[in-house]
Amino acid sequence: MHPPGADIVLVRHGEIGTKSEQVRRSMEERLARNLSALLADRGVDGSVERERTRLFVHSDEPSAAVGAATDTFGVVSASAAVRTEPTLDAICEGLAAIARERFDGGTFAVDARRAGQQSAHDFSSEDIESDGGAAVWAAIEAAGGDPAVDLDEPDLTFHVECRREVAYLFLDKQAGPGGLPVGTQEPVVVLLSGGIDSPVAAWKLLKRGCPVVPVYVDLGAYGGPDHRARALSTAETLASYVPNVDLSVRVADGGAVVERLADELDARRMLALRRFMLAVGARVAERTDAVGVATGEAIGQKSSQTSANLAVTDVAVDCPVFRPNLTADKADITQLAREIGTFEASTIPTGCNRVAPSLPETNADLHAVREREPDDLFERARAVADRAEVVALDR
Numbered sequence: 001m002h003p004p005g006a007d008i009v010l011v012r013h014g015e016i017g018t019k020s021e022q023v024r025r026s027m028e029e030r031l032a033r034n035l036s037a038l039l040a041d042r043g044v045d046g047s048v049e050r051e052r053t054r055l056f057v058h059s060d061e062p063s064a065a066v067g068a069a070t071d072t073f074g075v076v077s078a079s080a081a082v083r084t085e086p087t088l089d090a091i092c093e094g095l096a097a098i099a100r101e102r103f104d105g106g107t108f109a110v111d112a113r114r115a116g117q118q119s120a121h122d123f124s125s126e127d128i129e130s131d132g133g134a135a136v137w138a139a140i141e142a143a144g145g146d147p148a149v150d151l152d153e154p155d156l157t158f159h160v161e162c163r164r165e166v167a168y169l170f171l172d173k174q175a176g177p178g179g180l181p182v183g184t185q186e187p188v189v190v191l192l193s194g195g196i197d198s199p200v201a202a203w204k205l206l207k208r209g210c211p212v213v214p215v216y217v218d219l220g221a222y223g224g225p226d227h228r229a230r231a232l233s234t235a236e237t238l239a240s241y242v243p244n245v246d247l248s249v250r251v252a253d254g255g256a257v258v259e260r261l262a263d264e265l266d267a268r269r270m271l272a273l274r275r276f277m278l279a280v281g282a283r284v285a286e287r288t289d290a291v292g293v294a295t296g297e298a299i300g301q302k303s304s305q306t307s308a309n310l311a312v313t314d315v316a317v318d319c320p321v322f323r324p325n326l327t328a329d330k331a332d333i334t335q336l337a338r339e340i341g342t343f344e345a346s347t348i349p350t351g352c353n354r355v356a357p358s359l360p361e362t363n364a365d366l367h368a369v370r371e372r373e374p375d376d377l378f379e380r381a382r383a384v385a386d387r388a389e390v391v392a393l394d395r
């Protein structure tokens, strides 16, 4: 809920504040650009202003601007606010005006902080809280209401952030994703199957500032058009968070290799397939200046993902393999998929055939895996990656 007449959004970031002056400035600039891009993509009126430790969005659409801010990686929270003079009288008047319009019964509290130079004001945060609380109380009573204060768990909190030049009044702090602005880290290739886990892994990398390069390996007879459409659809959802990042999907044709592995290998088939996919991703990384390859895997979630098997797949490539979900439980990954909006597309039935054997290897030995997999597996991976089709997203 925002105060009546709110025309500015306070945007808070977190870890950026721990950086050196130079890094902080460049990250804040990136955050401002990313937020501007998201506002423009959503057709939300708003201009972003950067100040030390904060961004501000000037907007006549405060709810939509808060929505964009809280979808921007790097943002910890956002509040739609009204501004007043930084005097005790003006703040109390402003709080009373908000109370008249927004208090709807229950309990309230006033929470105040002064930012910047404390000596700029001749009153303390406690003064704002006590005088502001009295002003809110009087306004509610005058309107025929029944005010009650609860400082621990109020139904409505009147927040005041008093700065040297201006005081901001707001009613809530909407949580953002946190993390770092996208583009402040080097790109990473993500093997995006479109299942529940890999879009979440991609989102987590975006959240930590990495632009991602999605790669989908077409499984031929073991995949199909719906399987591919599912991957593209999850990429489109991811792209809606970062409209200024190119999330075109590299679609690599792995059909012939998958068929061969299914024909020739039994228990170790999935390991060879994972090693092939990693090699496809590594080749794309090489060609796109990405620093590594990420997957949606988590320790022990599937037979191909036991800690022993993950070790065997990693050594297929020279570049780092990132697994943002590594220690996450499936329930938590699924919950996040729901929250970020990829779950629905990820669970569309694709009717694809099962590649996995009925008795898969769970404790693979690297020598045994190497011995059985085709000699030209990695050569084929590179060739498939080089021929990958770059599919622009439908947005």
Ligand SMILES: Nc1ncnc2c1ncn2[C@@H]1O[C@H](COP(=O)(O)OP(=O)(O)OP(=O)(O)O)[C@@H](O)[C@H]1O
Binding pocket: 190, 191, 192, 193, 194, 195, 196, 197, 198, 199, 215, 216, 217, 218, 219, 277, 294, 295, 296, 297, 302
């Ligand atoms: N067809 C594919 N194209 C690209 N990457 C894939 C593909 N299949 C699997 N992967 C990668 O390998 C990881 C493990 O594969 P797994 O078989 O568990 O995937 P899934 O269950 O189909 O999808 P997800 O792991 O996304 O839920 C995936 O998280 C993904 O990173």
